[in-house]
Amino acid sequence: MPFRWSINPYRGCAMGCVYCFARITHWYLDEDGVRDWTRRIYVKVNAPEVLRRELARPAWKRELVALGTATDPYQPLEGRYRITRGVLQALGEFRTPVSIVTKGSMIVRDLDVLQELARGPGCSVSFSVTTMDAALARQIEPDPPPPLQRLRAMQRLVDAGVPAGVLVAPILPGLTDAEESLEAVVRAATDHGARFLGGMLLHLGDVTRDAYFEFLEHKYPALIPEYQAVYRGKYAARDRQRRVQEVVAALKRRYLIPQGTGVRTERRNPSAEQLSLLAP
Numbered sequence: 001m002p003f004r005w006s007i008n009p010y011r012g013c014a015m016g017c018v019y020c021f022a023r024i025t026h027w028y029l030d031e032d033g034v035r036d037w038t039r040r041i042y043v044k045v046n047a048p049e050v051l052r053r054e055l056a057r058p059a060w061k062r063e064l065v066a067l068g069t070a071t072d073p074y075q076p077l078e079g080r081y082r083i084t085r086g087v088l089q090a091l092g093e094f095r096t097p098v099s100i101v102t103k104g105s106m107i108v109r110d111l112d113v114l115q116e117l118a119r120g121p122g123c124s125v126s127f128s129v130t131t132m133d134a135a136l137a138r139q140i141e142p143d144p145p146p147p148l149q150r151l152r153a154m155q156r157l158v159d160a161g162v163p164a165g166v167l168v169a170p171i172l173p174g175l176t177d178a179e180e181s182l183e184a185v186v187r188a189a190t191d192h193g194a195r196f197l198g199g200m201l202l203h204l205g206d207v208t209r210d211a212y213f214e215f216l217e218h219k220y221p222a223l224i225p226e227y228q229a230v231y232r233g234k235y236a237a238r239d240r241q242r243r244v245q246e247v248v249a250a251l252k253r254r255y256l257i258p259q260g261t262g263v264r265t266e267r268r269n270p271s272a273e274q275l276s277l278l279a280p
């Protein structure tokens with residue numbers, strides 16, 4: 001991982017994406033990561049307070065903190081609890097750079113704090129967008145805002161001086177990995193001012209594999225033999241991974257999105273490729 005520190009204000013996520021790799025974190029708590037991932041959500045109500053104590057230690061070196069590496073920090077409960085906002089304020093007070101991964105357009109609520117961070121220690125925001133097909137997105141990502149709404153939120157951040165880009169992740173074989181599908185996302189990302197872009201093929205670890213195959217059985221049973229062939233283990237076959245990376249790289253060249261670099265790396269923000277490792 002391109003960072004040593006991460007914070008997840010919530011455990012579990014009401015957005016319910018079928019491919020979510022963090023489902024296994026429920027299993028660590030003896031919870032059902034397939035059925036209860038969206039229904040039993042742990043809320044770390046004192047996270048900002050604990051974080052301030054940790055950041056105040058003389059040994060803290062203000063290294064990059066990744067926010068939302070396992071669960072979305074702008075999932076619906078954030079509207080009520082505002083923990084992510086409190087965490088960002090604490091990071092700003094202690095001049096600590098942050099990178100955020102989200103699908104939540106609610107992030108624009110915190111534009112003031114993000115601007116402060118961007119002007120100060122550094123801040124970058126990656127929006128996870130897997131497809132521009134709103135109907136397909138509704139199937140694979142039942143509860144996040146539609147893709148276009150995420151991109152409009154990204155544009156508001158970019159226009160306000162907050163570095164933001166897109167993670168085309170995860171890319172789903174047979175559903176979103178066709179060149180036309182990937183190009184639609186890259187084109188829309190460019191149209192909305194993306195400052196960087198990364199992509200990553202789906203991986204299917206424990207628990208996620210069960211949830212994902214359950215989804216395929218219900219919606220796309222004809223794809224199951226292909227998935228069984230491509231996913232003999234957690235990761236897709238190498239030739240499949242290579243093909244997708246080549247297509248994404250070619251699209252970035254065609255749409256003039258810088259290769260490999262995110263923005264303001266001098267402030268220790270990770271690159272788009274590094275960020276793509278984080279996309280849940």
Ligand code: SF4
Pocket residue numbers: 013014015016017019020021022070071072075103144280
């Ligand atoms: S992929 Fe992200 S938004 Fe979707 S359920 Fe997982 S944490 Fe939530």
